[in-house]
Amino acid sequence: MKFLNAFVWAVTFMVCCSELVAVDPVISEFLASNSSGLEDEDGDSSDWIEIWNVSGGEGNLEGYHLTDDPEDLTKWTFGEAPFNNDGYVVVFASGKDRNGPRDELHANFKLNSSEGGYLALVEPDGITVASEYKNYSKQFEDISYGSGYGDAEEVKFLKSGDNAKWIVPGGPIEGWTGTLFDDSSWATGKTGIGYDRSDKYIPHIGEGGDLLDSMRGVNASAYIRVPFTINDLSGISNLILSMKWEDGFIAYLNGTEIKSMSAPANPQWNSEATLNRSNEDDAITYFDYPVSGPLVEGRNVLAIHGLNASRTSSDFLISPEITAKRTDLNSPKNGFFLLPSPGILNGKLIDGLVRDTKFSANRGFYDSPFDLEISTETEGAKIRYTLDGSEPSESKGILYNGPININDTTIIRAIAYKDNFTPTNVDTQTYLFPEKVAVQTNNPAGYPSSWAGVRADYGMDDDPVDFRRAAGDASYSMSAAKTAIADSLKSITTISIVTDKDNLFDRIKGIYPNPGGRGSQWERPVSVEIINGDGGDDYQTNAGIRIMxxxxxxxxxxxxxxxxxxxxxxxxxxxMEYPLLGPDGPDEFNTIALRGNIRDAWVTEYQGFGSALYIGDEWSKRSQKAMGQPAVRGTFAHVYLNGMYWGLYNPTERPDDDFAETHLGGERTEYDVVKFCCPDRSIAGSIRIWDQLLSAARSGLTSHASYQRVQGKNPDGSLNPQFPVLLDVDNLIDYSINGYYHAQVDWPGNYYVIRDRVEGRTKGFQFFTWDNDIALGAANPNNGNKV
Known part of the structure; x- marks a missing residue:
């Protein structure tokens, strides 16, 4: 009996050990600050941990543990968790604690992104640490950390001209795709395998691989088996099946289907391809297909069911290759990955991130020259900068080697970089000299003299009379006028927009010479700085810019x-996380409209010089707000393009679905938004309910019942949940009073309507005034309404 127990124990030990040999897991990568990367099944951007089976064999992590606490090595335990075909398991570090056999894996803790964190994989005994990261570095948003092994090299397991076995089947053949199948009776040839009645495919067919006599007129299918050997699976990833093929195929690796093209759903021994691949140049070109298959150490077999369009087709070709990436695992090194890669081979390892550039002077207004210093805390990093609005890079820009003298309005963009480190983002700083802005030239160096045939306008008005009047007093001396204008430039918020000048003014790609361009294809990247002359907080972010x-x-x-x-x-x-519209406005924006109010500004003063009001549109919006209705907010700001003063603008919100979410509540996806004018269109949700309201209005609202119905009410004024609420009548009344008063020339032709689709909460369509820059009689006292 004692002998039997010892025997059973020995067998059990050998079985367990044989299973453990195939499992050599390490934590190969983790992301501790996931903002916009891999999402879990709940749609959350949870942190994640990648575990790699270095041995490359099959295996399971059941019984292993993950922990972020060196004092609690069994904090979270794996249920059944087999490695995928590439040898990876990904676990979300979300705190959701899911490890059932059908669950997406979620640990019961979240990762620490601060410096000094801990993460470990512990063997089933709860004591032995299989892989750990002690006191890991500070982690960065959307940048992963883990083990890297240098650049992987490409290896080719199977190539054109390798030995193959083939047969044109005369009936079903059981098990022909597996590794143990006996194919000794099949014909021998070298890949590719096929035939051609002309000469096109002949150079691509190997010795013994011509099937013309065996296949044409007999069967549209051929079976091909190509063996290959892998001695060591460690470090293997990124398997690629490359194929020249006509007209279709099904590929199997060690009995498992890995790829098919133009193949029937239930292939038989005499199946035909579902499509005729008529482009013969494509057929003799290798196409790469990433695949995932059960590779084994030793003998592997790629089996291919080749498919012709018909058994009488004039040509046929199957020529496979298999490549992969092999990583040298002998010298692992920890570092960051700029491109996280959960569940696949890790990418390029970097040593760290270069610390942000620092400027010795803040963006803003200056009246005397100064020396600007740029620095970074990363030892050994270099700095490059530009002065023309373009983005610097590791190879573009002026190499910084000492203080830069700033004695005029200057836009400077800088980047810091170091070998094998991720460089900084591009920092942008604008330094404005208002007294020089006041006499800005119309011929800036490097800028075109015309835009789409129209004379370019960069400069301040150089007529002495107009200049003094623009300064506020026709009796000013030129010096006093310049000072007055310089002071006014600092009196309200400044928005500095900086970009490569070609994005603005290039004849082909610039948005200014092509103002009719619409949509994202006519959007260009810019830096946006908010500068306050009153000492308030400044701000910088990046954005896209369009003409509107x-x-x-x-x-x-x-x-x-x-x-x-x-x-x-x-x-x-x-x-943009900045309260641009003041303390009563929102703190963040998806978009900002920079309205030039061109019908209410110096460029179109209908009543002569100095008659523009500048405030017609903003007055209309603020009046709607003052009437107790939701309304678009706006403000005024001086705008600069690449350091050139561009004028007084009216930054405003845009009454779209994001606006509705911010000011009306709920989610943006719960709103219908319709824009009227140029052209009329739905910009969010559906136009169906608006059309329903329009139909009711056109049918007439003269009866009490029809009037109540569009408000979702019974004739007696009580709410009826069966009736959709189509219209906020009070809102329409106030909108109409406002419009009749400001008397915009084309009112009410340009406006927005917004409706909350959530019944029980919706007030119906609400009207939002927009684009009223020819309001109040266009400054004509004989036409405008009297206050």
């Missing part, structure tokens, strides 16, 4: 174009 408007896009009408800023993740921050 309808008639105001015409350069012949005005050279002061309306613009729109769009804040997106592709440029940097997904929102």
């Amino acid at each position: 408007g309808f008639t105001s896009r015409n350069l012949s009408t005005t050279t002061k174009l309306n613009m729109r800023l769009l804040f997106k993740r592709e440029y940097g921050d997904s929102k």
